[in-house]
Amino acid sequence: MTTRPIPVPPRGAEVKWHLSPPYSARHLLWLVLIVALLLVTGQRTDMDRMVAMTTQAVGNLIGVADDSQVVRGLSRVGTAMWPPVIGEVEEVNRMSDLDRDRLPLFSYIEVQERVEQRMNLETLQLEAATEQVEVLVKPLGYVWTVFVKMVETLEIALWGTLLSVVLSIPLAYFAARNYSANRFTYTAARGFISLLRSVPELIVALFLVLAYGFGPIAGVLALGLHAAGFLGKFYAEDIENADKKPQEALEAIGAGKIKTLWYGVLPQVLPQYIAYTAYIMDRNLRMATVVGLVGAGGIGQELKGRFDMFQYGHVMTILIAIFIFVFLLDQLQARIRARLI
Amino acid sequence: MIRFESLNKVWPDGTHAIRDVSLEVPRGQFCVILGPSGAGKSTLLRAVNGLMQPSSGRVVIDGTEFNARTQSVLRRRVAMVHQHFNLTNRMSVAANVLAGLLPMVSTARAMSGWFRPEHREKACELLAQVGLSPAHLKRRAGELSGGQQQRVGIARAFMLDPEVVLADEPVASLDPKISSDILRLIRDAARERNATVLCSLHQVELAREFGDRIVGMRDGQIVFDGSPEAFTDECVESLYHGAVWDDTTPEEAAGSSLALGTTNVSLA
Ligand SMILES: Nc1ncnc2c1ncn2[C@@H]1O[C@H](COP(=O)(O)OP(=O)(O)OP(=O)(O)O)[C@@H](O)[C@H]1O
Ligand SMILES: [Mg+2]
Numbered sequence: 150m151t152t153r154p155i156p157v158p159p160r161g162a163e164v165k166w167h168l169s170p171p172y173s174a175r176h177l178l179w180l181v182l183i184v185a186l187l188l189v190t191g192q193r194t195d196m197d198r199m200v201a202m203t204t205q206a207v208g209n210l211i212g213v214a215d216d217s218q219v220v221r222g223l224s225r226v227g228t229a230m231w232p233p234v235i236g237e238v239e240e241v242n243r244m245s246d247l248d249r250d251r252l253p254l255f256s257y258i259e260v261q262e263r264v265e266q267r268m269n270l271e272t273l274q275l276e277a278a279t280e281q282v283e284v285l286v287k288p289l290g291y292v293w294t295v296f297v298k299m300v301e302t303l304e305i306a307l308w309g310t311l312l313s314v315v316l317s318i319p320l321a322y323f324a325a326r327n328y329s330a331n332r333f334t335y336t337a338a339r340g341f342i343s344l345l346r347s348v349p350e351l352i353v354a355l356f357l358v359l360a361y362g363f364g365p366i367a368g369v370l371a372l373g374l375h376a377a378g379f380l381g382k383f384y385a386e387d388i389e390n391a392d393k394k395p396q397e398a399l400e401a402i403g404a405g406k407i408k409t410l411w412y413g414v415l416p417q418v419l420p421q422y423i424a425y426t427a428y429i430m431d432r433n434l435r436m437a438t439v440v441g442l443v444g445a446g447g448i449g450q451e452l453k454g455r456f457d458m459f460q461y462g463h464v465m466t467i468l469i470a471i472f473i474f475v476f477l478l479d480q481l482q483a484r485i486r487a488r489l490i
Numbered sequence: 491m492i493r494f495e496s497l498n499k500v501w502p503d504g505t506h507a508i509r510d511v512s513l514e515v516p517r518g519q520f521c522v523i524l525g526p527s528g529a530g531k532s533t534l535l536r537a538v539n540g541l542m543q544p545s546s547g548r549v550v551i552d553g554t555e556f557n558a559r560t561q562s563v564l565r566r567r568v569a570m571v572h573q574h575f576n577l578t579n580r581m582s583v584a585a586n587v588l589a590g591l592l593p594m595v596s597t598a599r600a601m602s603g604w605f606r607p608e609h610r611e612k613a614c615e616l617l618a619q620v621g622l623s624p625a626h627l628k629r630r631a632g633e634l635s636g637g638q639q640q641r642v643g644i645a646r647a648f649m650l651d652p653e654v655v656l657a658d659e660p661v662a663s664l665d666p667k668i669s670s671d672i673l674r675l676i677r678d679a680a681r682e683r684n685a686t687v688l689c690s691l692h693q694v695e696l697a698r699e700f701g702d703r704i705v706g707m708r709d710g711q712i713v714f715d716g717s718p719e720a721f722t723d724e725c726v727e728s729l730y731h732g733a734v735w736d737d738t739t740p741e742e743a744a745g746s747s748l749a750l751g752t753t754n755v756s757l758a
Binding site for chain 2: 399405408417
């Protein structure tokens with residue numbers, strides 16, 4: 150071993166200190182470059198039009214501008230969406246399995262008059278025909294439908310998260326450089342994780358709907374696969390960065406990889422693992438409302454169906470339900486956080 | 491018995507940490523290794539349980555050579571007490587001690603934490619022996635003081651009734667009173683099992699008090715080997731001299747240390 154003393158300049162030697170200013174011409178050049186880049190991309194993404202239209206809309210709202218395309222569009226949708234649909238009315242003679250003695254809760258049968266325009270084949274003119282129709286009225290029918298769909302959404306998120314945890318544990322093991330069996334398994338696991346992470350849930354769901362059909366299976370799989378990539382990566386990185394000392398102690402007595410991981414790593418990384426998993430649960434809850442748009446079950450599927458049929462009142466009910474759902478989740482999360490900290 | 495046979499270690503960066511070390515430590519001996527920082531004490535100890543692969547030479551434990559084939563069997567017989575305790579901080583004291591059994595229990599048993607009653611009893615006994623109380627069992631290891639953590643480390647090391655105990659500066663970060671308590675614990679537990687102890691230290695006084703034998707190392711070589719009585723203050727002086735910065739050039743320093751090496755070996 151060689152130990153050298155720290156070099157100290159001889160006494161009396163002149164030392165020139167120089168501290169340059171924090172910015173130079175090069176920084177200015179960078180600034181100009183960045184601003185130019187922002188201007189170009191802003192132009193390409195129509196940011197100029199966005200500003201103009203928004204300004205016009207604000208102007209219209211405060212009475213300065215006469216007309217605004219944005220305000221017109223929004224108010225048209227807004228009026229169509231109001232009021233939200235709460236009840237449901239079904240024609241009795243279209244329901245095959247209605248038991249008149251046991252109606253669903255809060256519902257009742259009513260006779261409604263319906264006026265229909267019919268073509269009279271003899272006169273070839275439209276005539277108004279009045280018809281007596283028996284209908285089943287469910288005052289909270291649609292709210293209940295949405296509630297059931299919301300529960301399904303919750304279940305999709307839950308199972309998606311469960312699936313992602315189960316998948317990511319072996320992935321994380323092989324993607325941790327210090328535990329993977331060899332270079333090949335390491336690279337394969339890392340590659341697979343990147344693949345899972347690179348495809349967004351919606352796109353995965355799009356394909357899985359083709360494979361599994363409409364419904365929650367595709368949703369659960371889509372959420373689970375994407376999140377498995379995320380969790381696999383973060384679990385693995387925590388294993389790699391975990392304190393080496395306890396692992397060394399267990400390696401020294403020949404405890405074996407799995408047992409070392411269980412006793413030397415897992416207890417140390419567990420709080421982080423819980424945090425990652427909670428994040429994924431939160432993300433999946435929000436994503437589960439969306440994957441239905443491509444037919445993968447849950448509230449999104451209901452939303453898409455109603456939207457496509459121009460039933461904006463129903464859409465409004467769904468949007469309100471999603472808002473309440475997310476709001477309640479945030480409250481719950483705040484509670485849990487307060488409890489844990 | 492541990493035998494080092496012309497052991498060499500050159501790290502990838504070119505550091506020659508162990509230079510042709512041959513040493514034989516009989517069964518049951520408490521052998522203290524002294525030497526300045528960077529002398530290669532840790533490197534030498536870590537050759538015994540394969541945490542370090544020697545560049546050449548071999549280590550023989552009770553007639554069995556340490557190599558890739560015998561490693562898994564030999565590691566169970568060699569325990570280690572670490573300078574930084576190396577406990578799993580967020581795990582309970584009890585689990586840390588039971589972790590000392592891991593090579594002997596099935597993966598299912600280890601993962602479920604369902605250890606045999608006799609093993610749990612043994613953990614408790616050892617914890618009592620090192621001076622901890624039942625109240626400590628469920629505490630997180632990281633919450634204990636350094637001295638207490640090292641006691642847990644010792645209990646863990648003796649769970650498998652080792653034949654060899656490696657202690658790499660086990661008291662480096664502890665106060666003098668606790669230091670000698672800890673060394674006494676290691677010595678007594680080892681004597682009870684007739685285990686060989688290889689212990690590196692930085693405290694000469696403790697080395698003289700606890701060592702049956704003192705081995706002085708410098709620049710990867712053994713420069714002193716003898717009884718504590720033979721390890722005089724002059725030996726201490728020459729062992730550590732030159733390791734501190736002085737005006738000599740590295741070449742001079744290397745030359746003088748070589749000279750010292752020969753005098754000390756003859757001294758032993
Ligand atoms: N993993 C490593 N890679 C490269 N060089 C190493 C490594 N471990 C130790 N060394 C070098 O080997 C030499 C001996 O180190 P070692 O840790 O054995 O010394 P030591 O006697 O235990 O010192 P200390 O008393 O400070 O613990 C040193 O020069 C050190 O820099
Ligand atoms: Mg050391």
